[in-house]
Amino acid sequence: MTGHYRVFISSTYLDNVKRREVVVEAVERAGPMTAVCMERFTANDRPTVEVCRSRAAECDVFVGIVAHRYGWEPEGQATGEGKSISWLEYEAAREAGRPCLMFEIDPAVPFTLADLDAEPGRWAKAEKLARFKALYAGHQLPGIFNEGNLGLMVHQALLEWRERCEGKPVLPPTPRLETELKRYGEEALKAHGTLLLSGFKTKLRVPIDLEELYIPLRATSDLRGHGTAAFADARHAKEELQKEGRAPEVSLLDAFRLAAKVKRGGLVILGEPGSGKTTHLKQLLICSLKEGSEKLGLRAGMVPVLLPLRGLDDPERETVGHFIERHLNEQLGLSSHFGKKLLERGNLLLLFDGLDEVANPERREKVARWVERVLTAHSNCWPVVTCRFAGYGEQGTGRSEVRLNSKFLELHIQPLREGQTEDFVRKWYGLVECGLDPDSESASRLAEKRAGELIATLRSHDLRTARVAEMTGNPLLLANLCLVHRDHGRLPKDRRRLYDECVDVLLERWRERQGPLASVEVDQAKRALQPIAEWLHQEKGRTRASGAELEPVLEPVLKLVRWKAGGAKEFLGTVRDESGLLTGWGSDQFGFMHLGFQEYLAASEMRRRAAEAGEKQGAVLESLARSYGESWWQEVLLLFVAMSNPSMFGPLMREVVKQPSFAGHRDLLGLLLEEAAERDAEPFVELLRQKEENNLSLWGRQRAALEALERIGGREELEKELAGTLQSQFQDWLVRAGGAPAIVTEKGGVELMLIPGGEFLMGSLPGESDSLIVEKPQRRVTVSPFLLSRYPVTNEQYGRYLKENPHIKAPRHWGDRRFNQARQPVVGVTWDEAMAYAAWDAAKLPTEAEWEYACRAGTTAERYEADLDAIAWHGGNSGFRLHPVGQKRPNAWGLHEMLGSVNEWCSDERGHSVQHLLAPDPAGLDPMPFRAIRGGGWHSFARDCRAAAGRATSPDFTDVALGFRIARDTAR
Numbered sequence: 001m002t003g004h005y006r007v008f009i010s011s012t013y014l015d016n017v018k019r020r021e022v023v024v025e026a027v028e029r030a031g032p033m034t035a036v037c038m039e040r041f042t043a044n045d046r047p048t049v050e051v052c053r054s055r056a057a058e059c060d061v062f063v064g065i066v067a068h069r070y071g072w073e074p075e076g077q078a079t080g081e082g083k084s085i086s087w088l089e090y091e092a093a094r095e096a097g098r099p100c101l102m103f104e105i106d107p108a109v110p111f112t113l114a115d116l117d118a119e120p121g122r123w124a125k126a127e128k129l130a131r132f133k134a135l136y137a138g139h140q141l142p143g144i145f146n147e148g149n150l151g152l153m154v155h156q157a158l159l160e161w162r163e164r165c166e167g168k169p170v171l172p173p174t175p176r177l178e179t180e181l182k183r184y185g186e187e188a189l190k191a192h193g194t195l196l197l198s199g200f201k202t203k204l205r206v207p208i209d210l211e212e213l214y215i216p217l218r219a220t221s222d223l224r225g226h227g228t229a230a231f232a233d234a235r236h237a238k239e240e241l242q243k244e245g246r247a248p249e250v251s252l253l254d255a256f257r258l259a260a261k262v263k264r265g266g267l268v269i270l271g272e273p274g275s276g277k278t279t280h281l282k283q284l285l286i287c288s289l290k291e292g293s294e295k296l297g298l299r300a301g302m303v304p305v306l307l308p309l310r311g312l313d314d315p316e317r318e319t320v321g322h323f324i325e326r327h328l329n330e331q332l333g334l335s336s337h338f339g340k341k342l343l344e345r346g347n348l349l350l351l352f353d354g355l356d357e358v359a360n361p362e363r364r365e366k367v368a369r370w371v372e373r374v375l376t377a378h379s380n381c382w383p384v385v386t387c388r389f390a391g392y393g394e395q396g397t398g399r400s401e402v403r404l405n406s407k408f409l410e411l412h413i414q415p416l417r418e419g420q421t422e423d424f425v426r427k428w429y430g431l432v433e434c435g436l437d438p439d440s441e442s443a444s445r446l447a448e449k450r451a452g453e454l455i456a457t458l459r460s461h462d463l464r465t466a467r468v469a470e471m472t473g474n475p476l477l478l479a480n481l482c483l484v485h486r487d488h489g490r491l492p493k494d495r496r497r498l499y500d501e502c503v504d505v506l507l508e509r510w511r512e513r514q515g516p517l518a519s520v521e522v523d524q525a526k527r528a529l530q531p532i533a534e535w536l537h538q539e540k541g542r543t544r545a546s547g548a549e550l551e552p553v554l555e556p557v558l559k560l561v562r563w564k565a566g567g568a569k570e571f572l573g574t575v576r577d578e579s580g581l582l583t584g585w586g587s588d589q590f591g592f593m594h595l596g597f598q599e600y601l602a603a604s605e606m607r608r609r610a611a612e613a614g615e616k617q618g619a620v621l622e623s624l625a626r627s628y629g630e631s632w633w634q635e636v637l638l639l640f641v642a643m644s645n646p647s648m649f650g651p652l653m654r655e656v657v658k659q660p661s662f663a664g665h666r667d668l669l670g671l672l673l674e675e676a677a678e679r680d681a682e683p684f685v686e687l688l689r690q691k692e693e694n695n696l697s698l699w700g701r702q703r704a705a706l707e708a709l710e711r712i713g714g715r716e717e718l719e720k721e722l723a724g725t726l727q728s729q730f731q732d733w734l735v736r737a738g739g740a741p742a743i744v745t746e747k748g749g750v751e752l753m754l755i756p757g758g759e760f761l762m763g764s765l766p767g768e769s770d771s772l773i774v775e776k777p778q779r780r781v782t783v784s785p786f787l788l789s790r791y792p793v794t795n796e797q798y799g800r801y802l803k804e805n806p807h808i809k810a811p812r813h814w815g816d817r818r819f820n821q822a823r824q825p826v827v828g829v830t831w832d833e834a835m836a837y838a839a840w841d842a843a844k845l846p847t848e849a850e851w852e853y854a855c856r857a858g859t860t861a862e863r864y865e866a867d868l869d870a871i872a873w874h875g876g877n878s879g880f881r882l883h884p885v886g887q888k889r890p891n892a893w894g895l896h897e898m899l900g901s902v903n904e905w906c907s908d909e910r911g912h913s914v915q916h917l918l919a920p921d922p923a924g925l926d927p928m929p930f931r932a933i934r935g936g937g938w939h940s941f942a943r944d945c946r947a948a949a950g951r952a953t954s955p956d957f958t959d960v961a962l963g964f965r966i967a968r969d970t971a972r
């Protein structure tokens with residue numbers, strides 16, 4: 001007897017839904033077999049019992065699953081029979097002479113009353129179930145299963161039944177399988193073990209060994225074991241999990257050992273686009289095939305199979321066996337039965353890539369449940385799933401989240417660190433040059449030279465900006481930087497050219513694939529993407545949108561570039577799948593790979609429209625000018641003025657100087673002057689020629705214009721020309737402002753305010769609420785006149801320091817876009833780093849006495865103003881985020897955010913602990929004194945935002961709410 005077999009599956013239904021799915025899969029991977037079960041029946045006009053009995057009798061073999069319930073008893077039976085539908089199906093199969101394979105749950109498996117039949121009649125049904133078990137046990141030996149081995153037992157029993165029926169072994173002998181496994185390993189390494197690097201200008205073509213390029217990634221692990229996954233990215237996940245103390249960091253190559261330790265049977269790896277998820281799966285495959293799975297902490301002899309989840313046809317019907325079979329046949333050209341043999345062998349490392357690439361949340365939810373069933377049915381296999389953060393945890397149909405259950409250990413890939421970045425660059429260059437030059441010694445020397453040049457550039461260049469630091473932490477974008485560097489022998493000296501060339505490299509990949517975009521030039525592709533970038537950027541914080549939102553923006557420009565392969569929907573899909581520049585972020589959401597690309601393309605689009613004459617130019621420039629001073633728009637403004645032919649600096653600044661915000665953002669003005677392709681003094685001269693009595697707004701803007709002209713050159717000549725009214729205006733302005741204008745430091749561009757000397761009571765007032773012992777008693781302190789920065793030192797000011805000092809390590813959070821906006825205070829700096837910056841800018845850190853005196857600004861209360869919300873960002877009003885400087889009301893001496901925003905380092909040394917202040921160590925054992933911190937931060941309680949409040953910590957401590965401001969003695 002040979003052919004295609006039909007297997008009838010019988011059981012109670014409600015308590016066996018998952019088990020029936022497992023058995024269906026076991027049936028379909030046991031050979032040419034089809035599962036026949038009630039959930040697959042079509043509509044029929046015959047009675048249910050009649051249909052079930054006839055189907056059971058017609059099948060080739062009967063499989064029964066018996067758990068804790070007796071089940072439904074159809075009406076119309078003879079008095080006293082009360083047989084369940086499963087009993088009746090079993091009898092029909094026996095009467096037809098069909099072989100019956102019965103599987104009974106192990107009595108040692110724990111169960112509750114909910115697993116039994118419902119009342120009334122629960123216990124009577126339990127007695128009937130016992131009689132049914134005794135009946136079939138008298139006919140054949142049942143298999144005793146638990147939740148982990150049911151599928152394997154059914155599969156093995158069906159194979160043995162096939163062998164008895166067919167009179168020959170069902171599976172080929174082991175030597176044949178070993179031969180096929182060897183061939184599979186060779187084909188898998190060919191397909192996944194190398195990467196073809198390609199460059200834009202030089203058409204670089206180099207296949208490189210992924211194993212040699214791979215940088216071991218690190219990840220934080222979520223050990224909470226409950227079902228929430230609301231993380232925006234890896235940094236957010238790490239911070240949230242660290243609050244609960246449940247986020248140990250681990251090398252991804254050691255993740256299986258950690259999973260086994262916490263009793264998880266699978267892994268889910270979350271990361272941002274380009275973070276290395278797919279590369280890591282390929283490395284697991286390479287390591288398993290070359291060095292053995294035991295090196296990863298897995299069972300010996302595991303065979304890895306890489307499977308893209310977007311290729312799963314039907315998660316409700318397709319078995320993992322069929323999926324493996326089809327994929328290996330299509331992708332590797334292996335025999336049509338090898339996949340099934342592989343699954344029958346078991347002990348597989350199932351590498352499921354791209355859960356987020358499944359089309360929509362509803363389907364993705366079904367795929368997630370499918371993966372869970374795979375783990376349940378194949379307990380001797382290890383599933384690993386990758387997904388982007390944006391595609392994980394989304395709500396599907398409302399029944400469940402798109403996330404895997406607690407049997408999977410959740411891991412979050414962290415960005416590359418500085419040392420890893422440099423390792424990647426060296427490996428990349430070594431592989432590329434050795435792949436091109438057969439003289440390995442010569443190639444190695446060249447690789448070392450070029451890698452060193454790129455590393456030095458990343459350290460010392462304008463490219464040490466916070467935005468570029470984000471790129472170097474992402475393996476895909478870092479490889480892009482390497483390609484640009486090698487193609488040109490350098491990285492461009494400004495971000496505008498860098499973004500331009502990186503975009504070219506990514507877009508050129510379209511043409512290499514000869515797909516729908518092969519006929520579209522790179523410039524045309526950029527032209528099509530620019531309006532999308534500008535449209536996204538018009539809403540603060542928006543980096544993603546749905547296809548439906550973007551299609552009307554895209555359709556008109558596609559006609560201009562003569563895109564012929566469909567409409568906007570097809571274009572978005574093609575760019576997402578082929579370029580890596582525009583990427584999919586979950587369900588029908590599109591966005592650029594890196595915020596810098598969005599900013600660059602938005603600036604390019606606005607620059608294109610501004611170059612047009614007439615009303616359109618005016619509208620664009622007015623829109624940009626209204627955004628002056630907003631951190632969201634700063635990079636767009638800088639990229640806009642960096643573009644030339646012709647330069648739009650003059651026309652833009654003519655609109656900017658009209659804005660009230662022009663007076664308050666001198667640091668931004670300095671950056672615009674530095675970045676501008678051409679600098680035009682005329683808009684500032686025009687502003688200074690204006691005369692209007694008693695207009696403080698005008699005078700403030702004129703003061704900023706004078707500073708701009710001083711940077712450009714020619715201020716002295718202009719002052720002579722306008723000597724009369726200009727000087728009287730500014731004299732009046734000084735009186736109204738209540739103090740002298742700030743002194744701007746030469747290197748960092750930091751505004752320093754004159755703090756008059758005087759005497760004050762330092763420490764807490766008697767009875768001051770929330771005060772600490774170390775703040776008392778009040779003592780009288782005399783302070784000499786000094787200068788103190790108006791704001792905490794900002795990222796843009798610290799960036800100048802990094803640019804001039806390439807050997808200096810960037811602060812801890814320099815690459816994190818939540819804390820690296822230009823006008824935000826720099827955070828994540830140690831005391832030593834703050835001291836070094838101050839010395840570089842010919843300054844110092846203030847003492848605690850100077851800091852408190854300046855904070856009080858002549859007042860004696862807890863705070864220099866009663867309304868804390870008006871003067872400080874703190875945990876009650878900050879929205880738990882870091883804000884740009886200068887948004888809160890200054891004190892009487894013109895100092896902003898002395899309280900809240902960020903804690904600030906002072907120069908004072910304190911004892912090793914607060915306790916030491918109260919009771920100093922008589923033995924003098926204090927090898928590392930702590931340093932003082934003042935002011936309170938954006939996440940601080942209101943009680944900590946007081947003039948006298950302070951604490952001490954280790955000088956190497958860093959925090960997302962810890963920065964500094966600088967001071968100078970007036971004698972300098």
